[in-house]
Amino acid sequence: MRFKSRSTSNKEIKERRKFIKQLGLISAIPFAAPIIKTNWFESIGPYTINASHNKRTVQDESYWENIRKGFVLHPEIINLNNGSTCSHSIDVQNELSQYDRKFNEIPHYMRKTVYEAYAKDELRKKLANLAGCSPEELAICRNTTEALETVIFGLNLEKGDEIITTQLDYPTMLNTLYQREKRDGIVLNKINIPILPKSTDEIVELFSKAISKRTKIILISHMTYVTGQILPVKEICDLAHQHGIDVIVDGAHSFAHIDFKISDLHCDYFGTSLHKWLCAPFGTGLLYVKNDIIKNIWPLFAAPPNFRSDNIRKFEYLGTRSFATELAINSSIDLHNAIGPQTKEKRLRYLKNYWMEKIRNFAGVRLYTSSDEKQSCGIASFSIDGFEYAAIHEQLLNKYNIYTLDLKHTSAQGIRVSPNIYTTLGELDEFVNAIKEITK
Ligand SMILES: Cc1ncc(COP(=O)(O)O)c(C=O)c1O
Known part of the structure; x- marks a missing residue:
C-alpha cells in the first residue's frame, strides 16, 4: 500500500482552514477565558441572591422547576439514585465539550498553556474555597x-498497628484495608454502629471504647452509603486526636450535600467524588490532606522529584486523562454557589422528609434512617416486611420506571432513595404511589 505524501500544498491548507472556519471551530473560545453561561444560569443567580435561605426558596416549586430546566433528564425515568451519580447541568456539559474541542484543535495547549500553567490552579483555588481548606491542601x-486509596496505601504503618472503621463504611475502602491487613499485617477493628442510633453520642461512645494503644488511624464515612446516617465526625476527630490518632473521612455523600467546611470537621484526610452531589462531570474527585502531614503520605503514583515532599500536587501524577473533564468542575461549583449550599441542604432534606413521612405508616415499612436533622439529610433507606429488597427494586424499575438503589448490606437490606435538586414533588408522589401499590 502506498501512502500519500505528507507535504500539504498551500491550496490544501487554505481549503482546510476555510472548512474549519465554516464549522466555527477556531477562535470560538479563547483559552482559559470564562465559559459563557446559558441564559438558564443567568436566570437562577439573582433569585437566590435576593432570597434569604428560607422556607420560601426551599419550598418554592417554580424555583426548583427552573433549576430542573438546566439539566437534560430522560422524560420517562425517575432517578432516585443520585447517591451513585448525579446528572450534570447543560452548562457543565458545555464547558466540558468546549475544552475538549479546544484540546482536540490545538493539542500542545492542553498540557502546558491551559491545564498545568493556568486553569488547574485557578480551579484548585475555587474548589478549596468551596471546600474550606487551603489550595495547598487540595489535590484534584x-x-x-x-482519593482515599492514596491515603490508605500511602500511610506508613507497621505490623500490629491498628485501624478502626465501621461495618457501614464503603466496601472499596474496606477492601483497601483488608489488603493492607494481608500485606503488611496491620490489624483491622471493624465496629458495628447501630442502624437508627438514639443519638450521635452513642456512636462517639463506641469509638471511645474501641480505641487502644495500638490504634493509629480511624476511617469513617461522614454520611454512610447504607442509610445516609450522618456521623459526628468532629467529635470523633477530637476524641482521636486526644490519643494521637489521625482520622480519614470518606465524604463521598456529604460534600456539596450538607453545608459544611472541611475545616469544621477537624479531620486529617478527606476524600470525595465531585460527580456525586456537586453534579460535576463523571470521574472527578478531591483529596484533602492537612498541611503538616502531606509529607508523611507516599503518593500512589510515583511523583518527581521527591515522594516525601509537602507539595499536594505530588498526588496528581496520574498520567494522561480527560483534562477537559477536570476543568469543567468549574461550572458545577458555579451552580452550587448560585443555589447556595444552605438552601441546597435544606431542599434535599425537604425532599427526603416529603416521601419518607408519606410511606412511614404503610404496612410493613421499616425506615432505616432517622428524621433528626443532625443525623440525616437527602438520603434515606427502608425495607418492607415480607418483600425481598431485590424484588422491590426490580418492580420499581421495570413497572414504574423508578431507579433506586437495591441495598444488600448485612445490617440493612432494602431500598435506598436519594432525590436531587432536579427531582420534582410529582416524581416523589409517583414513587410513594408505587410503594403504596406494592405494599397493598
Ligand atoms: C461512602 C462511599 N465512599 C466511596 C464511594 C466510591 O465512590 P467512587 O466510585 O466515586 O469512587 C462511594 C460510592 O458510592 C460511597 O458511597
Missing part, C-alpha cells in the same frame, strides 16, 4: 476511591 483526582 478522579473519585473518592482514588
